[in-house]
Amino acid sequence: MSVRPRVLITRPGARGRPLRRALEDLGVEVESLEVMRLEGLPEAQDTRRAWLDFDHYHSVVVVSPFAAECLAEALDRYWPQLPLGPGFYAVGAGTAQVLNERLGVRVRVPPASQENTSEALLALPSLQRLEHRRVLLVAGEGGRTAIAETLERRGARVDRVALYRRQLVAPTGMAARRLADGDFDVMVVTSGELLEHLAGWCSRAALNQPLIVSSQRLATLAQTLGYLHPRVAQGATPAALVAAVADVCNLDGADHDDLEKG
Incomplete structure (x- = not known):
């Protein structure tokens, strides 16, 4: 050493x-x-539709700090006054901090005693029964599909928007x-x-x-x-x-x- x-x-x-x-x-x-480099993606038609319908979502799940940054920038363009309806979720404390600082929202995260993982987030009581609920999943291009698949099995209608890509170098x-x-x-x-x-x-x-x-x-x-x-x-x-x-x-x-x- x-x-x-x-x-x-x-x-x-x-x-x-x-x-x-x-x-x-x-x-x-x-x-x-x-x-690795993170690069924002051009706004797709499905992404623009999600921003226009943002007030209709019950929950917004954000998977990374960079996804949170991209989300905050988009909402600043489309919603100068943030709608009160959606509840925010983050996989980890870093993502929650970005959402809190940029949007001023309360964010649910896995308990501090647990790992910052998708599985820990999905164990939250408020994400167990999701019949007739609309969920927006904010992520990067590609990546794991466990969150979307689990939420859909629990009854949610999930829209996933990819806001950035990861480039390996x-x-x-x-x-x-x-x-x-x-x-x-x-x-x-x-x-x-x-x-x-x-x-x-x-x-x-x-x-x-x-x-x-x-x-x-x-x-x-x-x-x-x-x-x-x-x-x-x-x-x-x-x-x-x-x-x-x-x-x-x-x-x-x-x-x-x-x-x-x-």
């Missing part, structure tokens, strides 16, 4: 900044791999070298898509290094991909991920309750 542990992070763009700041406050050396330069020689102390990944992408670039040495993920589902996926030492953090927020890094690197973690959620 080096004097200052080297931590690789993978969150794209602005989403990675709170995590980087929190880890730097911990005293580790942070490097971002920059292997081959690691280059220093990032490629780190993955080729395993020259880091821990890597933090909170996306299954990124786990799969990075596995193709990791040498045996890199796969043997500690990996921090944000849910048991991702830990299971990591093991099937060949990562040998996945650790599950208590969620995907900077505070939870920093605590996991501190534990793996045998560092004294500070009080991160006031960290920006992400």
